[in-house]
Amino acid sequence: MNCFLSANVPNKDQYGIRKKRVTKIKKFKFDTGAQYTCLNAIEFSINITEEEFRETYKGVIMEGTGLDQTTHILYYLLQVENFIIEGIDIGSVPIYITFDKRAYKNLLGLDLIKLFNISIDFDNHQMELSITQQFRDFKKTKLKLEPHDMIQLGLYRPLIE
Numbered sequence: 315m316n317c318f319l320s321a322n323v324p325n326k327d328q329y330g331i332r333k334k335r336v337t338k339i340k341k342f343k344f345d346t347g348a349q350y351t352c353l354n355a356i357e358f359s360i361n362i363t364e365e366e367f368r369e370t371y372k373g374v375i376m377e378g379t380g381l382d383q384t385t386h387i388l389y390y391l392l393q394v395e396n397f398i399i400e401g402i403d404i405g406s407v408p409i410y411i412t413f414d415k416r417a418y419k420n421l422l423g424l425d426l427i428k429l430f431n432i433s434i435d436f437d438n439h440q441m442e443l444s445i446t447q448q449f450r451d452f453k454k455t456k457l458k459l460e461p462h463d464m465i466q467l468g469l470y471r472p473l474i475e
Contacts, residue, residue, distance in 0.1 A: 340420050342399075344441075348423035352378070352389055352410040357420065364388075364413035374461065376410060378417075387414045391461065397426075400443055404429060406458040425469045 340357060360367065367390070368375075374391035389410035397407045399422070407426060429449045433442040445453075448467060456463065464470040 342420040342422035344427070345421045345423055346427060348421040349425065350376070350378075350389070350410050350423040351407075351421060351426045352412060352417065352423065353420040354415075354417055355390075355411045355413050358392075358411065360411070360413075367413065378410075378412075385416065387412050387417050393458070393460065399426070399430075402430075402443060402445060404445070404449075404459070405453070406460075408459070408461050408464065425464060428469050 340353065342351075342353075355364075355367070371390060376389045376391070378387045378389055379385065389412045391408050392411050393406060393408050395406045397404050397409070404426070409426075429446060430443045431446055433444075435441070452459070452463070452467065459467075461470060
């Protein structure tokens, strides 16, 4: 699945992202088994080490576990602008990045997949996406989908249940 994403991070230099806007067209694996959308920091041209990033980063850090239940990878929450999936601009959304080389696939996870109604035509090998009514209603009141909004929309689980 093709996605166009653009990172417009405040204090870009602080995270090792160049002064220019980072704009990429990337292929993502449509992964209903992945809870979160994630990709490697290399995809954003972040050119500092994970340790340098962690020293300046003041955001959410999450540990992901692989299917084998023994692989552990650290992910960092990053708000991106203009995330476009198959031509549908969903705007500013949170995704996760990692510096771990074992995470080499870009995963479109359930957090963003759940923003869409999906129709799959197996006979013609086509998939059609449309924005859910819930997300359409949300976009009428707010332009940026942030982590606390993801909890309210039921896309993230709250830390305390």
